[in-house]
Amino acid sequence: MTETFYDVMRRQGITRRSFLKFCSLTAASLGLAPSFAPKIAHAMETKPRIPVLWLHGLECTCCSESFIRSGHPLAKDVILSMLSLDYDDTIMAAAGHNAEAIVTEIVEKYKGNYILAVEGNPPLAEDGMYCIIGGKPFVEQLKYAAESCKAIISWGSCASWGCVQAAKPNPTRATPVHKVPGLANKPIIKVPGCPPIAEVMTAVVAYLLTFDKLPTLDRQGRPQMFYSQRIHDKCYRRPHFDAGQFVEHWDDEAARQGHCLYKMGCKGPTTYNACSTVRWNEGVSFPIQSGHGCIGCSEDGFWDKGSFYERLTDINQFGIEANADAVGGTAAALVGAGIAAHAGLTALNRAKQPGAEKQ
Amino acid sequence: MTVRNTPNGFHLNDAGRRIIVDPVTRIEGHMRCEVNIDEDNIIRNAISSGTMWRGLEVILKGRDPRDAWAFVQRICGVCTGTHALTSVRAVEDALKIKIPENANSIRNLMQLSLQVQDHLVHFYHLHALDWVNPVNALKADPNATSLLQQSISPHNPKSSPGYFRDTQNRLQKFVESGQLGPFKNGYWTNPAYLLPPEADLMAVTHYLEALDFQKDIMKIRTIFGGKDPHPNWLVGGVPCAINIDGVGATGAINMERLNLVSSIIDRTITFIDQVYIPDLLAIAKFYKGWMYGGGISGQSLLSYGDIPDDANDYSASNLLMPRGAIINGDLTKVHEVDLRDPEQIKEFVPHSWYKYPDESKGLHPWDGITEPHYSLGPNAKGTRTHIEELDEAAKYSWIKAPRWRGHAMEVGPLARYVIGYAQGNKEITEQINFVLKTLDVPVTALFSTLGRTAARGLEAQWAAGKMRYFMDKLITNIKAGDLATANVTKWDPETWPESVKGVGFTEAPRGALAHWLKIENTKIANYQCVVPTTWNGSPRDEQGNIGAFEAALMNTKVERPEEPVEILRTLHSFDPCLACSTHIMGPDGAELTQVKVR
Numbered sequence: 001m002t003e004t005f006y007d008v009m010r011r012q013g014i015t016r017r018s019f020l021k022f023c024s025l026t027a028a029s030l031g032l033a034p035s036f037a038p039k040i041a042h043a044m045e046t047k048p049r050i051p052v053l054w055l056h057g058l059e060c061t062c063c064s065e066s067f068i069r070s071g072h073p074l075a076k077d078v079i080l081s082m083l084s085l086d087y088d089d090t091i092m093a094a095a096g097h098n099a100e101a102i103v104t105e106i107v108e109k110y111k112g113n114y115i116l117a118v119e120g121n122p123p124l125a126e127d128g129m130y131c132i133i134g135g136k137p138f139v140e141q142l143k144y145a146a147e148s149c150k151a152i153i154s155w156g157s158c159a160s161w162g163c164v165q166a167a168k169p170n171p172t173r174a175t176p177v178h179k180v181p182g183l184a185n186k187p188i189i190k191v192p193g194c195p196p197i198a199e200v201m202t203a204v205v206a207y208l209l210t211f212d213k214l215p216t217l218d219r220q221g222r223p224q225m226f227y228s229q230r231i232h233d234k235c236y237r238r239p240h241f242d243a244g245q246f247v248e249h250w251d252d253e254a255a256r257q258g259h260c261l262y263k264m265g266c267k268g269p270t271t272y273n274a275c276s277t278v279r280w281n282e283g284v285s286f287p288i289q290s291g292h293g294c295i296g297c298s299e300d301g302f303w304d305k306g307s308f309y310e311r312l313t314d315i316n317q318f319g320i321e322a323n324a325d326a327v328g329g330t331a332a333a334l335v336g337a338g339i340a341a342h343a344g345l346t347a348l349n350r351a352k353q354p355g356a357e358k359q
Numbered sequence: 360m361t362v363r364n365t366p367n368g369f370h371l372n373d374a375g376r377r378i379i380v381d382p383v384t385r386i387e388g389h390m391r392c393e394v395n396i397d398e399d400n401i402i403r404n405a406i407s408s409g410t411m412w413r414g415l416e417v418i419l420k421g422r423d424p425r426d427a428w429a430f431v432q433r434i435c436g437v438c439t440g441t442h443a444l445t446s447v448r449a450v451e452d453a454l455k456i457k458i459p460e461n462a463n464s465i466r467n468l469m470q471l472s473l474q475v476q477d478h479l480v481h482f483y484h485l486h487a488l489d490w491v492n493p494v495n496a497l498k499a500d501p502n503a504t505s506l507l508q509q510s511i512s513p514h515n516p517k518s519s520p521g522y523f524r525d526t527q528n529r530l531q532k533f534v535e536s537g538q539l540g541p542f543k544n545g546y547w548t549n550p551a552y553l554l555p556p557e558a559d560l561m562a563v564t565h566y567l568e569a570l571d572f573q574k575d576i577m578k579i580r581t582i583f584g585g586k587d588p589h590p591n592w593l594v595g596g597v598p599c600a601i602n603i604d605g606v607g608a609t610g611a612i613n614m615e616r617l618n619l620v621s622s623i624i625d626r627t628i629t630f631i632d633q634v635y636i637p638d639l640l641a642i643a644k645f646y647k648g649w650m651y652g653g654g655i656s657g658q659s660l661l662s663y664g665d666i667p668d669d670a671n672d673y674s675a676s677n678l679l680m681p682r683g684a685i686i687n688g689d690l691t692k693v694h695e696v697d698l699r700d701p702e703q704i705k706e707f708v709p710h711s712w713y714k715y716p717d718e719s720k721g722l723h724p725w726d727g728i729t730e731p732h733y734s735l736g737p738n739a740k741g742t743r744t745h746i747e748e749l750d751e752a753a754k755y756s757w758i759k760a761p762r763w764r765g766h767a768m769e770v771g772p773l774a775r776y777v778i779g780y781a782q783g784n785k786e787i788t789e790q791i792n793f794v795l796k797t798l799d800v801p802v803t804a805l806f807s808t809l810g811r812t813a814a815r816g817l818e819a820q821w822a823a824g825k826m827r828y829f830m831d832k833l834i835t836n837i838k839a840g841d842l843a844t845a846n847v848t849k850w851d852p853e854t855w856p857e858s859v860k861g862v863g864f865t866e867a868p869r870g871a872l873a874h875w876l877k878i879e880n881t882k883i884a885n886y887q888c889v890v891p892t893t894w895n896g897s898p899r900d901e902q903g904n905i906g907a908f909e910a911a912l913m914n915t916k917v918e919r920p921e922e923p924v925e926i927l928r929t930l931h932s933f934d935p936c937l938a939c940s941t942h943i944m945g946p947d948g949a950e951l952t953q954v955k956v957r
Contacts, residue, residue: 049538058413060938061387062436062588068480069574069587076570080529084538089384093488093545095927096380102544123413126733127744130757132410133389134381135746164415164433171414171731195436195588198574237610250593250845256602258610280586284578284619287585291611292598295429297589303430307423 006041049081050209051106051114053145054088057138058131058165058174059120063156064090066195070202071282078202082209083115100134103141107148115208116149118142118159122180123172130172143183151187151214152177153204157297160190160222167303178221187214190221194297197278200226220300222272231268231294235276237261255291265309266293273298361404361752367655367767367904369913372403377748378920381410383930385485387437388937390896392926393749394912400920405905405912406751407896407930409758409937412712412731419886423852424450424878427886428592431874434888435939437480439588440473440580441867442874442888442939448673449874450594453861459843462596463670464833468620469580469590470666470865471822471829475627476576477868478772478819479635481934483569486812489928490642491562492552493542497531499523499556504564507557512637517568526564546922553645562642565634576627579620579826583612596845603837612844617834624830628823639816640797643809647798652808652929654911658688659766660774661894663696663873665866666825673864679825680866681779681787686766690781696763698862698873701725704889707760710751710898719901721762724875724887725860751899758940760897760906761889769907770870770894771933772814777805790817808911811932815868852881860885867891869934892940895933908933 006019024037054064068075079085085092087102094102106114123130128137146152154177157163165174178188191204204223207215215223232238240246241260248254248263262269268276271294275286287294293309296302360374373395381391389411395404419430427450432443444466451458458466501524508518533539546552554562577587583599584590591598602611664675664682675682675695683693697703705721708714714732715722722728735743736753749755762768779787794813795802804810849855857880864873870891877885897906905913911929918925 049536051538056389058411058938059388060433060436060439062433062439065436065439065588068484068570069577071574074571075574076567079540080533080567083540085540086538086543088541089382089389090387091484092384092541092543094543095382095384096923098544098546098922099382099384126731129733129744130412130731131389132381132391132746135391135741137744138389164418164430165413167418167430169417171417172412174413194433197586249847250595250598250850251600251843251847255600256605256611256842257607259607275586281574281578281581284581285585287591290581290583290585290591290599292585292591292593295591303418308426308429309423 049084050150051084051086051110052088052117053103053106053114053149054085054117054119055138055142055145056089057118057120057122057142057158058172059156059158060164061090061119062195063119063158063201064088066198067201068198069281070198072199073202073206075202078205082205103145107145111148112150114149115151115153116145116186117153117155118177119155120158121162121166121174121176123165123174124180125171125173139180142177142180146184146186149184149186151189151208154178154188154190154192155201156196157192157194157302160192161300163194164303188221189214189217189223192222192227192298192300193273196298197226197274197280199278199282200274226274226278227272227298229272231271231273231276231288233276235268235288237288258289261288261291261293263311264293265307265311267296267299267302267305267308267312268294270312271296271299363903365899365905366902367659367910369905369910370403371905372397375403376920378917378923378926379748380923380926383927383935385488385927385931386935386937387435387939388935390930390935390937391749392908392912392930393751394923394926396917396920400917402912402915402917402926404751405909406749406755407898407906407908407912408749408756409892409896409940410756411937412757413938414731416729416886416888419883422883423881424453424876424883425594425850427876427883428594431886431888432589432592434890435936436588437936438473438477438867438869438939440469440584440590440592441865441872443590443592444470445863445865445872445874445888447592447594448863448865449861449876450863450878451861452863453859453876453878454594454849454855456595456846456849457671458596458846460670460836460841461601461833461844463667464829464836465583465597465599465844467666467829468826468833469583471826472576472579472627474822474868475631475819475826476573477934478815478822479569479576479631480573481868481931482635482639482812482816483566485934486931487562487566488542488545489924489931490552490646491554491566492547492559493530493563493566494534494545494547495552495554495556496527496559496563497534497556499527499560501527501560503557504560507641508561511641512633515633515637523560523564526567527560530563546919546924549919549922549924551918551924553649554642555645558641558645562638565638568634569630572626572630575623579623582616582620593845595847595850596843598845600844601837601842603842617830621830624823624826628827631820631823635816636820639813640794643798643813646809647800647804649809650804650807651915651925652811652911652932653806654769654909654913655767655907656769656773656777656810656911657803657806658686659763659768660685660777661696661763661768661770661871662775662778663698663864663866663871665864681775681782681784683778683782684763684768685778685781686764690777693778693781698864698875703763705762706889706893707762707900708754709901710754710756711759712754712757713759721900724873724889725877725885727887756896756898758893758896758898760900761893762900762904765902767897767900767904767906767910768894770891771811772818772868772870773805773811774870775866776814776817786821787817790821808929808932815934855881858884867939869936869939870894890936890939892933892936896935896937896940908935
């Protein structure tokens with residue numbers, strides 16, 4: 001049971017040369033210098049595959065679907081060689097009692113040494129019976145598995161914030177993992193997004209295994225390596241924003257030239273995520289590149305911040321509850337107001353120029 | 360003890376031992392299944408229960424209809440996008456918005472890529488382990504697997520003994536590590552697994568290969584929709600603009616993007632033809648004696664149709680996926696389906712965890728009501744929060760029971776294929792005849808678990824071919840000078856009438872899907888979804904008819920009751936999607952909400 005990642009790879013017939021190449025690629029995908037590759041190699045040579053219980057609450061399975069779209073590392077390699085994905089009801093062979101027995105076995109056998117990954121969230125209304133696993137409320141399974149885990153990964157916006165089923169009026173009282181009453185006090189890594197980017201998900205896993213510690217988290221509990229900057233900060237259309245070149249209508253000339261989508265409601269300026277850099281599906285594109293504004297799907301409560309097509313200035317959502325969320329929301333709205341002033345000024349400058357109308 | 364005959368022709372007897380499967384795994388969402396088996400281990404009573412409810416339509420009330428696609432897209436991340444497409448069609452129907460031809464082609468490309476990827480992932484990653492034994496693959500001679508591969512798919516270059524030996528080595532080490540991961544606690548010694556080791560090794564190799572390949576198919580949706588899962592859509596068209604050789608073409612769909620789409624389509628067609636279809640037929644050959652699981656597939660089938668050839672025409676003759684209903688097993692008559700007719704589709708709740716003022720009656724989705732009402736019947740075992748056995752005589756599922764003219768219906772690839780076959784659809788008929796001939800089975804073999812699984816594969820093949828068709832159509836239209844992708848004349852809510860209603864539909868990978876909505880004063884006043892797994896996974900109705908899942912389980916022999924792989928096999932053949940199946944709302948759902956309806 002102490003087999004290491006390296007052992008597994010070697011025994012699978014993978015050469016040391018390929019193994020080291022894999023380590024370099026992993027380093028690169030984490031945005032690390034090539035000098036980190038030997039460290040990754042060392043880590044993988046000395047660690048067993050860590051068991052993972054991947055539980056599903058109220059959700060849509062988009063996180064799992066995203067995960068299997070990872071190009072580096074491939075989902076196949078994560079599942080066969082990096083982790084021991086012992087419970088994940090979306091892909092596991094076992095069902096019924098045999099499936100439930102796995103949760104118990106891992107909890108007892110690997111006390112304090114397994115990862116609990118949560119996709120979705122538990123509803124607390126109706127005694128939890130809006131989500132039933134094995135005849136019992138999902139929240140019970142979640143609390144049981146959390147009790148002895150090493151750390152929790154909250155996959156996606158459901159587990160991190162509540163997401164769509166928690167949008168007003170939240171009929172089932174769907175509750176994000178960190179707010180579940182009575183949940184064991186464990187480190188929680190939030191990886192928000194609806195869903196999160198595949199390569200961000202696998203990179204978080206690779207980081208945990210490689211460095212054997214939690215990634216540095218921001219104040220909201222997200223890995224700062226992927227969530228510390230706004231999409232707007234690194235958007236390739238940013239120069240058009242700065243130049244005051246905006247799409248005014250869908251499919252207008254500006255849209256065909258790839259101008260800024262701010263006026264079409266883009267939430268890139270208030271959304272912390274890696275979409276504009278890592279991009280989606282092995283770097284093929286991201287929402288703004290494909291012509292639609294960001295809808296802010298990795299932000300807390302993004303469903304209740306007005307229409308996706310309203311400009312950020314139209315946002316009106318403060319002051320209902322004075323808690324940490326409201327403070328976060330206010331900060332975001334202030335950023336929005338700053339942008340609006342900026343955009344207004346740009347428009348004013350442009351109006352002074354002859355022929356500005358035509359652009 | 361209860362013994363009775365259902366109006367739809369099944370003899371139920373709950374005298375025997377009760378077997379429970381919860382959670383049912385390798386599906387989307389959460390479900391529970393209970394069956395009674397007789398002394399010969401044959402299923403004589405079946406209960407399927409949806410075990411989750413999220414209330415999305417309640418949440419939609421009072422929102423901007425142009426945003427609805429994003430909310431409902433989150434109903435399901437597996438059939439991602441099909442709810443969004445259904446939603447924009449419903450809004451466009453309500454507001455009478457016509458979309459450009461390019462938008463229709465792009466939407467079809469996105470929907471068809473979902474069909475292919477979803478079917479592929481279903482076959483290899485959700486369903487295969489019901490037929491394929493990975494542990495048995497360790498016993499295979501890679502040379503034998505190589506010969507098998509070359510015999511069933513002569514053009515597939517990945518067929519050397521070394522290729523299969525690599526997979527076998529990897530699998531061997533994986534098993535020896537003692538950490539079996541997703542294969543842990545499978546029923547690997549069960550005699551219900553019939554493949555010889557060389558076929559198991561081939562299938563496991565392709566399990567891994569398909570996992571690598573499926574992600575590439577979805578890149579088509581990322582190109583047009585910016586990300587996947589959950590790409591972006593737009594009421595009035597598609598959000599991506601087209602610019603082929605103008606200034607700033609790199610900021611839009613351009614030649615390079617189109618080439619990328621095209622190359623993925625080519626590779627997809629190759630993969631389906633060289634890997635998926637040959638595997639399907641090879642596996643089916645070993646199981647063709649296992650003809651269980653027909654259920655109501657030989658009598659009641661429903662499809663709304665999809666993939667409009669020309670934009671904005673949703674009539675049956677313009678839909679490339681067939682539309683219609685078959686009842687009473689009469690394949691000579693395909694009935695017309697009208698989603699607006701209050702007499703055709705109705706939902707019942709006497710066995711669902713919802714309340715109606717009068718539960719003897721069903722309600723058309725326009726007038727639907729949803730008031731969640733969780734309760735267990737007097738004969739249930741266990742407690743309210745620890746269910747040991749359900750009481751199917753009372754309420755027992757979070758799924759409602761939709762009926763078409765009173766009939767429980769099966770939807771999905773098999774329904775579409777049988778309806779297409781009955782209508783004489785040339786492509787579908789050719790495909791079906793090819794399979795029947797290859798396997799040397801009669802047409803009635805379609806009405807089975809295996810028939811459902813085969814239809815899904817054939818549909819993936821069909822859909823891959825149609826991707827090429829719409830790609831060519833898109834190019835032709837662009838060539839003719841049409842670059843339009845969105846119609847914005849009714850984008851501004853001020854242009855909308857005060858009160859309108861609409862219905863949109865698609866064929867999701869799992870079957871017929873429709874959304875009904877009402878818009879009042881520019882906001883959503885009512886939103887209602889009736890989805891494929893609501894049809895297939897429905898509980899009993901007020902007449903006592905059982906739904907498609909329950910019917911398909913009936914009379915199946917379970918080799919080892921403690922390892923009911925046969926139950927999983929049949930349930931999986933429907934590709935259940937429980938997150939989809941379990942949310943509904945209606946005008947009276949308003950009491951649940953605190954959203955102000957303007």
